[in-house]
Amino acid sequence: MDRRAFLRAAGLTGAAALLTPETVFAAGAADWTLGFRDVEADIAEAGLTRLRGKAPADLAGALVRNGPARFRRPGGSVGHWFDGDGLVRRFSIQDGEATLAARFVDTPKRRADTAAGAVITPGFGTAPGPGAAVGGPDDANAANTSVMMAGGELWALWEPGSPCVLDPVTLETKGFKTLRPDLKAMPFLAHPRREPNGRTWNLGLAGHRAIVWRLAADGSLEDAQLIALPRASYIHDFTATERHLVIVLQPWVQERGGVPYIAGMAWKPELGTQVLVLDKADLTQRRVFDLPPFFFFHLGDAWEDKDGTIRFDACIDDDPRGTAAAGEQLLRGVPFKGVAPPKLGFVTLHADGKADLQRFETVAEFPRSDERFAGLGRRFSVHAAVGEVGKPAFHGLAVRDWKTGRETAFDFGRRHLVEEMVFVPRPGSSEEFDGWLVGTSLNLDAQATELHAFDARRVADGPLVTWRANTALPLGFHGIFTA
């Protein structure tokens, strides 16, 4: 096979210039490698090309997403997908037109790695390089996982460090957020839970201990309390009902500290999975439920029946062998061996202390719902869907109706890598899921990122509108839709 044929076979024609030779020629480099490419510089705002359909007249605002976008440097690269520099991408929609702007979060980590010409800063799966100087977690903060609005500030979120404040218009980095002087550098997860009234709960983890953050709707700190956890689980996300915080403690536990983080983790399925439920009004009031062992990153919004039964959906794996433990090989285009994509699950915590986990065959990741119903009884979830064994990407999306058990899906096909979809309410609507799903995919044939809007209740019909950017952004994690 000549070089061109090889590249074509690997789906890399045209992208070769964007990829290092090592990546291109890695044995069996998969066609999804474009999803893990490096972005060299900030992207100035530019219009997207409308490919088909028409934007709903009253769909206006911006999808703001975050995700790692710089992994490789001449002197050494990250050891895990999660350790790339955060690139905040803003897809603005107005008057039927869309634009894209993207800017790297200007973190001490990015500065140190840039100056060294190598990734020297340690992280989730990256060992420290020569000259690393981590005086606190924010020296290693990649600010690459999600975003939230806090008052007039846009925060780029990571997991083990502080939020990083950005200007919501220019995406310029302002610096790390200290919510109270004595809580400087305390961790703030990338998955805050916002109540419909705007009050926001979040956790920060340190082994067997956690801080529970409570923020007012304007982003100011209302309260912060320390709690003890029954075990030092990896916690990427938690969930909440109107009255309770629900913390799922999977059996991937920290046995020792140090870097990289995953080197100190152990999978102990014999421990099962525990669920810690705390009363929001009195965090000392706690209950613990037991479930079979499973691994997860993301949970859906929880709700509570009148009798106290707590219910929520989850995207679960059998174990952490995939993205969590082997995030480095994604950057080399090497498929996971025998690892199935995450699938939908549903957890019920009964009032009598029993708990059960239903597992479904549907491939599911990045669950979202109508945030106007966060913590309240609800019917619908949306998640990325359609996947294959060994592949860290999704080809479609699906909406699940938890009342009927029906699922409606749209499959973009194997040449699209579909990212998280965010629900956007139709102005003036109050009914659940009356609105749109806005999200992105990476089109491997066009070598470009696309922006789509669906009618949330008619997903199977396909996108109402699709725009295409003139660039291919690497796959991101999470976002918000903001006015």
Add this chain to the structure above:
Amino acid sequence: MRLLPLLACAALLTVPAAGLCQTAVPDAGLATSATSAGDASLAVAFPDLKSHEGVLMVALFDSQAAWAGGKPVQVTFVPATAPEPVAKLQGLAAGTYAVRVFQDLDGDQRLSMNPFGLPVEPFGFSGGAKANMGPPAFAAAAFTVTPGDNAQAITLR
């Protein structure tokens, strides 16, 4: 994989322990008197202070053993409110030393920590040495004091 000896500043890695912080605290009970005979002096400046509040607490050490948990040779303090504060240490013997400093913003004479054991007040080391999952080694922060006047500058972070 290189495992680092002191994991103090590793909330990143969720293992806060002591380390950086305790050892960076000068014993507040020590008087600012010379304990070593000599006629050398040292002036420590603090360029690029982020805030001119509180007091700069300075500790001078003369060995790795002292640096790693023993007693400083001298401690002193200087208000951070001056435009260009300078801490002066006198009566030093010529030799090799290293300095730690923190900015006491809340007036408790200690380097304050967050609940997970990480410093919340600015701190710094001589020689441009940086914390890396714990305090730098004495050697990294060491400098030579010669008879007469000596000067060092420490950037707090």
